[in-house]
Amino acid sequence: MPLEDPVPMLHAEGLTKRYGRREALSDVDLRVPAGRVVGLVGPNGAGKSTLLNLACGLLEPTSGSLRVLGSRPAASAAHLAKVGFVAQNTPVYPSFSVADHLRLGARLNPSWDQGLAERRIGQVGLNPNQKAGRLSGGQRAQLALTVAAAKRPELLIFDEPAAALDPLARQGFLANLMEFVAELGASAVLSSHLLGDIEQVCDYLIVLCDSRVQVAGDVRDLLARHHRLAAPGGGPGPLPAGVEVVREEHGGAVVRTGLPASELPFRAGPVTLEELVLAYMSRAGAPAAQVREGAR
């Protein structure tokens, strides 16, 4: 008997979103298995926030479809409870205290875990009586992560979660995020320009550029299928069937193939995640400054 295909975390078919005449997502097809920690990367304006806002039901597709954990996003109260979302600017209610946020979370979410919320607030050193409007950007991000996780969702969605954090706070935040994913048995998707963060926590990668998915897949699998060819004296020239040049560069190329490195002409070496992302971003024509930004 064939194995049952588990319900994917995200399943997009022909997903298109237009704002007026601006197409922010164009005909996106995507199937991401559940249980993964997904890194969504791409230059400014690529459509990352649009995809994440569609996934949590804050936006409606112009055409095509998107299913999240098997349902239309925000299809019902039960489905809303399955998804925790932290928006790009980690919004909080400025006049509410930290403790008020937890009380509100408890009122609004059927599976609220007050123990998890309080433990976490203590761990990151937030004062329950502090008004959220007086928190620093990093503390706000920690509060928003806590509220999202205490819902005990099946899927956590983060739009650039660590952007406001200093490097030490970012390390702590990413470690907490991974603890939550493990403790809740949740899937997660996070957008970021920080490829080091993506490399540290994600096992699945989506590169979005110019409103389209350029490449998506399991990180280890992607790294195994991409190679850097060193071709002395210029470009790689003709290559065997089944070898696709992603980015040609002086003295070589980044290529994608199912062939083992030993069967490739020229010296073939591994690519880093950063090289892979940059190769797809430059192929899609991202402006040079944004390609470099993606590497940071």
Ligand SMILES: Nc1ncnc2c1ncn2[C@@H]1O[C@H](COP(=O)(O)OP(=O)(O)OP(=O)(O)O)[C@@H](O)[C@H]1O
């Ligand atoms: N509300 C809106 N009205 C009109 N255009 C919009 C709106 N929101 C986004 N866009 C446009 O859609 C495109 C995709 O934007 P989006 O915010 O999804 O990109 P992004 O990849 O998240 O960018 P960044 O990395 O800068 O956050 C951009 O060209 C943007 O200007």
